[in-house]
Amino acid sequence: MQRNAQRSATGAEMDTRGQAHDPAPRQAYDVIVIGAGWSGLMACKYCLAEGSSTLVLEGRDSIGGVWAFTPDPRVGGVMKTTETTSSRCLTEISDFPMPADYPSFPSNQQIAAYLEAYCDRFSLTEHIRFRQRVTRVAKLGDLWEVTTSDGSRQRARHVIVCSGLHQFPNDMSGDERFAGYAGTLMHSAAVKDIPAEWSGNTIVVWGGGESASDIACEASKVASRVYFCIPNGVWFVHKRLNGWPPLPSSEPKILDHITSRLRLWLSPTHQYSPFVYEYLEWAFGFNGHGQEPWRTEAPYQRSFLNKSADVLSRVGSGHVVPKRDVVSCRGTTLRFTDGTRANVDTIITCSGYTPVFPFLPASVPAGTDPRRWFKYVFYNEDPSLAFVGFARPLIGSIPGLAELQSRYVARVFSGACRLPEPAERRAITERDARFWDHQFRDTSLRIGGLVDHFVYADQLARLIGCRPKFAKLFFSSPRRWWRAVTAPWNGCQFWLNDPRHHDRIFATFRRYFGDRVAQVWIFLLLAPVLPLLLLRRRLKISLRDHLSHASRARRVERRPAGARTAAGVALEA
Structure with a gap:
């Protein structure tokens, strides 16, 4: 990966370290992309494909963003053992399939190599300047001026921010729950591998995301005891089904097939049916996975889903102890919400990140909230500024959505697509924000930018003009x-309208279609009616509660701002 720093930087002189120096701005580029991670590389590729002169500014000396592993705890990124939480079928770039020998969930090393190969395939590296951390972005007339850490300045008509979601960890040191703690308190961003000094220690992992699950699982292999606190509860989703009958194998093909067009068209569970909660509770125990401290009141698919469920096997063996939350600390003694106490050597807070952009001008007040951007992409007040990679799918993959965002931005910036007028953009943005906030009302205040992968992808595809014409x-x-509508979701489907791509597309569909089609589809088509057959009495209660909740939600939405009754407060809580 270090070889990237030595490659040419277009239009700039190179010093002996391979770092570009260009203190004075030269000709204006059409587009400057900030960040050479997964999103930045796709943004660069699609802008170049539209004929736009493009420059990518990357603060590190390699591509890959968080997927470029570094042992430096001061630099955010993946752990040494991290693998993708979404399958390669959902994650790979539409016109650049992952190697056939990659596993269903590639490691971070494999992803880094894949992105290197992507750069080579589309000759992207010559458009990237490394060790160029952006410190300031300012609008000068019709152009954006971008200043980097070495004082260099570049100008462009458009700017795409692809700096990623995982740059600025949320600091929990001032939280009253951890006040008075005398042990080691650290954020998960600093955990790159499980240190030897944790051997025999007692560890607390605090948080309900996938990083928390991964750290708890790995730490439990060396620590004497790991307490895993999930304050708001969580729904776990296995990305591997381990041969659960009647599923055909432990590979995730069955989960991929659940994302097919036909499945989404036919199944009421995709529309958040009141039956799905009871069905999944019966079939898998997903809500907290049967652990009372981890149960959540949020309905299935209305809140964050944790796809790193391997930690559950460590719970079964007693190495990981489920807890709800920490109440207080005194010295190294922690008191939990269930009243128990424990002496703890280290607390790892997995409190997430804040997507802040300190380089943007103060005139961009919505710089940290994707819900204020048109389609989670364009800054409404000045759509020559765009953001790619900040929409977070409940189930799916960020790269899969970021590719469609990149295609959309590239076409808008080249003039191939037109944005709505400002007033219409703002109205659509407000409507979308209300829709997604209501859809994920149990989580949206804590986690911004949540979307339904499949609904949002189709919205972008319509705007681009690439939504598949299945009737034709x-x-x-x-x-x-039939092959297209029964194959798992893959970005290549958004090239279906162009017959020139059909050979490549259907080769991809065949690769992921599997050899047990009948078994898969018997299960998928029966799944929506199983709750009716097996849980008739409980479903009556579930449906009644669901309708009651929906009715109360509508009353709250109709109530004027500021008019909050006790029932409304309870519902919002």
């Missing part, structure tokens, strides 16, 4: 139509 495909080739 059906009349031209019913066999290919």
Whole structure:
């Protein structure tokens, strides 16, 4: 990866370290991309494909962003053992499939190599300047001036921010729950590997995300005891099904097939049916996975889903102890919400990150909230500024959505697509924010930018003009139509309208279609009705509660701002 720093930086002189120096701005680029992670590379590729002159500024000496592992605890990024939480089918770039020998959930080393190969395939590196941390972005007339840490200045007509979600850890040291703690308190961003000094220690992992699950799982292999606190509870989703009958294998193909077009068209569970909660509770125990301290009141698919469920096996063996929350600390003694106490050597807070952009001008007040951007992408007040990679799917992959965002931005910036007028953009943005806030009302205050992967992807595809025309495909080739609507979700489907790509697309579909189609589809088509057959009495209660909750939600939404009754406060809580 270090070889990247030695490659050419277009239009700039290089010193002996391979760092670009260009203190005075030269000609204006069409686009400057900030960040050479997964999103930044795709943004660069699609802008170049639209004929836009493009420059990428990267603060490190390699591509990959958080996927470029570094042992330095001061630099954010993946752990040494991190693998993707979304399958390669959902994650790979639409016109650059991952190698056939990659596992279903590639490691961070494999992802880094994949992104290197992507750069080579599309000749992106010559457009990247490394060790160029952006310190200031300012609008000068019709151009943006971008200043980097060495004083260099570049100008462009458009700027795309791809600096990522995982740059600024949320600091919990001032939280009253941890006040008075005398042991080691650290954020998960500093955990790159499990240190030897944790051997025999008692560890607390605080937080309900995938990083928390991974750290708790790995730490439990060396520590004497790990307490895993999930303050708001969580729904766990296994990314591997481990042969649970009637599923055909432990590979995640069945989960990939759940994302197919036909499955989404047919299944009421995709529309957040009141039956799905009871069904999943019966079938898998997903809500807290049967652990009372981890249960959540949030309905399934209305809040964050934890896809790193391997930690559950460590719970079963007694190495990880489920807890709800920490109440207080005195010295190294922690008191939990269940009244128990424990002497703890280290607390790891997995409190997430804040997507702040200190380099943006103060005139960009919505710089930290994707819900204030048009389609979570364009800054409404000046759409020559865009953001890619900040929409977070409940189930799916950030790269899969970031690719569609990149295509959309590139086409808008080249003039191939037009944005709505300002007033219409603002109205659409407000409507979208209300929709997603209501959809994920149990989580949206804590985690911004949540979307339904499949709904949001189709919204972007319509704007780009690449949403698949399945009816046209059906009349031209019913066999290919069937293959397309039963194959798992993959970004290549958004090239279906162009027959020149069909050979590549259907080769991808065949690769992920699997060889047990009948078994898969029997299960998928039966899944929506199983709750009706098995849980008839309980479903009556579930449906009644669901309708009651929906009715109360509508009353709260109709109530004027500021008019809050006790029932409304309870519902919002």
